[in-house]
Amino acid sequence: MPIIYRIFPDRKLAYIRAWGEVTAEEIVTEGARMFAEPEWENGFNILCDYREISEFDLDREDVEEIVASDKRNEPLLDESRCAVVATDNLVFGISRMWEILSHDTRLTNMVFRDMDEAMAWLGLESDFPLSNHEEH
Numbered sequence: 001m002p003i004i005y006r007i008f009p010d011r012k013l014a015y016i017r018a019w020g021e022v023t024a025e026e027i028v029t030e031g032a033r034m035f036a037e038p039e040w041e042n043g044f045n046i047l048c049d050y051r052e053i054s055e056f057d058l059d060r061e062d063v064e065e066i067v068a069s070d071k072r073n074e075p076l077l078d079e080s081r082c083a084v085v086a087t088d089n090l091v092f093g094i095s096r097m098w099e100i101l102s103h104d105t106r107l108t109n110m111v112f113r114d115m116d117e118a119m120a121w122l123g124l125e126s127d128f129p130l131s132n133h134e135e136h
Contacts, residue, residue, distance in 0.1 A: 002053075003030045006130070007039040013122070014044055015130050019052035024062035028069045035076050042075070045122050046082040048095075049115070049130075056091045063094065067102045074106045082109040083118035 002020040007013070014034055018027075034040060050056075070077070084099070086092040095111040102109060112118040116126040 003027070005030060005034045007034070007037055007044070009039045009041070011124070011128070012041070012044045013124070014040065014046045015049065016046060017049045017052070017130075019054070021055035021057075022050075022053050024058050024065050027066055031069060031073070035073055040076065043078045043080055045080055047118060047122060047124075047130075048082065048084040050084055050086040050091050050095065051088075051115070053086070053088065053091045056088070056094055058094050060097065063098050063101055066098055067105070070102055070105050070107055077105070077107045080107050081122055082107050083122050084109065084111045085113070085115050085118045086111060087113055 002022055003016065003018045003026050005014055005016045008015065016030070016034070084095045086095045092111060092113060099109050099111050110118075110121060112121070119126055119128060
C-alpha cells in the first residue's frame, strides 16, 4: 500500500506520506487505522505529504467519501489542523476540492505546494525530522 504514517505524540502530529497510485479507499482505510493507534490523541495535527503521488484517480464522489470519513472521525479531530502538500497540479486540485468540501467539519485544513509553508502553518520547524521514525 503506497501510504504510510508516523505519529509523533510529543509534537501532537501525524505525518502521512503517500506515493505512486493512491485511491480514496486507501486514504480512508489508512486514516481509520491511524486514528485507532494508541498514540493518536484527539486534537493532533496531520501533515499529508502527497508530493510523490503519480496517479490520483479520484472524482468528486471519492472526495465526498473522504469527507464523510472525516465527519465520522470528528470526535478525534477537535481543533485539529491538516496540511496537505501537493506539487502535481492534479493532486493539488483534488486536494483543494477536499479542502473546500470539508469546510463544515471540525478539521481545519489547507493545501500547500511547499513543505516549509505547510510545516510553518502547523507550527513546526522546517528542519523537523519527519523520516527518522518508525513507519506503520
